[in-house]
Amino acid sequence: MERIMGGGMLPLVLTSVGVLLLYRILVRLRRGAPMHGAVVVITGASSGLGKECARVFHAAGARLVLCGRDAARLQEVVQELSGSSTDIQHQTFTPSTVVFNLVRADSVEKAAQEILKCYGHIDVLINNAGISYRGNILDTHISVQRDVMETNYFGPIALTQALLPSMVQRHSGHIVVISSVQGKIAIPYRSAYAASKHATQAYFDCLRAEISHLGIPVTVISPGYIRTNLSVNAVTGDGSKYGVLDKTTASGWDPRDVADAVLKAVRQKSKDVVLAGTVPTVAIYLRTLWPTLFFKLMSSRARKEQKHKDE
Numbered sequence: 001m002e003r004i005m006g007g008g009m010l011p012l013v014l015t016s017v018g019v020l021l022l023y024r025i026l027v028r029l030r031r032g033a034p035m036h037g038a039v040v041v042i043t044g045a046s047s048g049l050g051k052e053c054a055r056v057f058h059a060a061g062a063r064l065v066l067c068g069r070d071a072a073r074l075q076e077v078v079q080e081l082s083g084s085s086t087d088i089q090h091q092t093f094t095p096s097t098v099v100f101n102l103v104r105a106d107s108v109e110k111a112a113q114e115i116l117k118c119y120g121h122i123d124v125l126i127n128n129a130g131i132s133y134r135g136n137i138l139d140t141h142i143s144v145q146r147d148v149m150e151t152n153y154f155g156p157i158a159l160t161q162a163l164l165p166s167m168v169q170r171h172s173g174h175i176v177v178i179s180s181v182q183g184k185i186a187i188p189y190r191s192a193y194a195a196s197k198h199a200t201q202a203y204f205d206c207l208r209a210e211i212s213h214l215g216i217p218v219t220v221i222s223p224g225y226i227r228t229n230l231s232v233n234a235v236t237g238d239g240s241k242y243g244v245l246d247k248t249t250a251s252g253w254d255p256r257d258v259a260d261a262v263l264k265a266v267r268q269k270s271k272d273v274v275l276a277g278t279v280p281t282v283a284i285y286l287r288t289l290w291p292t293l294f295f296k297l298m299s300s301r302a303r304k305e306q307k308h309k310d311e
């Protein structure tokens with residue numbers, strides 16, 4: 001045996017162990033950061049994409065802090081997650097909840113302190129909460145433009161700025177924001193929403209650059225249509241609720257698939273991710289590479305939509 005090991009087996013064994021180790025390192029690098037025990041804060045966790053993100057991060061073993069305006073609906077999510085057992089490969093933790101309205105600056109500041117008290121620190125902040133809008137600029141009250149901006153832009157950036165110092169102090173953390181394809185291209189009759197998402201993209205791009213040396217990644221995720229109640233909950237030009245499940249929303253991506261992609265982006269610390277089909281992706285490139293054609297297409301889309309409304 002000694003002769004066999006000495007005469008050729010040893011290099012073979014060492015090479016095999018080396019290859020196996022390399023393989024395990026590559027698999028770990030591909031999978032990205034582990035989520036087990038990570039403290040993950042999710043806003044807008046009571047429904048839609050936020051609720052699905054809660055499900056996938058919970059299953060991955062994260063310690064969740066779920067945020068929303070409605071305490072009862074957040075508790076329902078906690079009950080659902082605590083009762084679920086499918087797909088779970090790790091020890092799981094019962095989520096905590098923090099109830100607050102993103103548009104109220106004082107409540108955001110208080111909520112940030114409450115969030116930090118849950119586990120003493122946070123590892124990942126997922127700014128997901130948001131509201132959409134349907135309307136013609138000519139018929140839209142300026143207060144509606146401001147309200148959408150408060151929910152989708154000022155609220156998330158206020159929460160980010162309130163939580164960031166604790167991440168900087170620990171030299172650790174990760175900021176994530178759910179933007180939209182409409183943070184990259186503006187389509188007619190979505191002025192308030194598209195403007196808030198463009199502002200979101202710009203702010204978090206600046207933040208990424210400013211804190212990259214601190215080892216705190218910033219991930220902007222821009223999905224296309226997702227099958228949620230976003231259009232039902234959208235506001236119109238006079239501030240009333242739109243209340244319609246649009247065909248584009250109803251035929252959108254399954255929120256579970258989008259949540260899986262969010263988990264992957266967080267694990268891999270991706271910087272900017274577009275989760276959309278061919279047409280929106282081509283439209284994003286067209287906006288930069290051939291803007292005159294893009295603007296023509298948008299004008300034609302606006303005319304068609306207006307004609308449809310007039311009929």
Ligand SMILES: NC(=O)C1=CN([C@@H]2O[C@H](COP(=O)(O)OP(=O)(O)OC[C@H]3O[C@@H](n4cnc5c(N)ncnc54)[C@H](OP(=O)(O)O)[C@@H]3O)[C@@H](O)[C@H]2O)C=CC1
Binds near residue numbers: 043046
């Ligand atoms: N659905 C889609 O087609 C797409 C959605 N997105 C983005 O995904 C994110 C999630 O939306 P989605 O799940 O689709 O829609 P939903 O309407 O299902 O969820 C929106 C969530 O935001 C929360 N929210 C709304 N306003 C406030 C507020 N003032 N303060 C605190 N929380 C608030 C709601 O919580 P509650 O009412 O309980 O307070 C709710 O949980 C949004 O940022 C949206 O822009 C991006 C691309 C496409």
Ligand SMILES: CCCCCCCCCCCCCCCC(=O)OCC(=O)COP(=O)(O)O
Binds near residue numbers: 193223224278279280
């Ligand atoms: C293959 C040839 C392509 C040529 C490109 C032509 C340009 C076509 C325009 C496409 C517009 C896509 C819009 C996508 C919008 C979107 O996905 O928004 C996601 C949301 O946030 C949805 O919110 P909403 O409230 O609007 O439902």
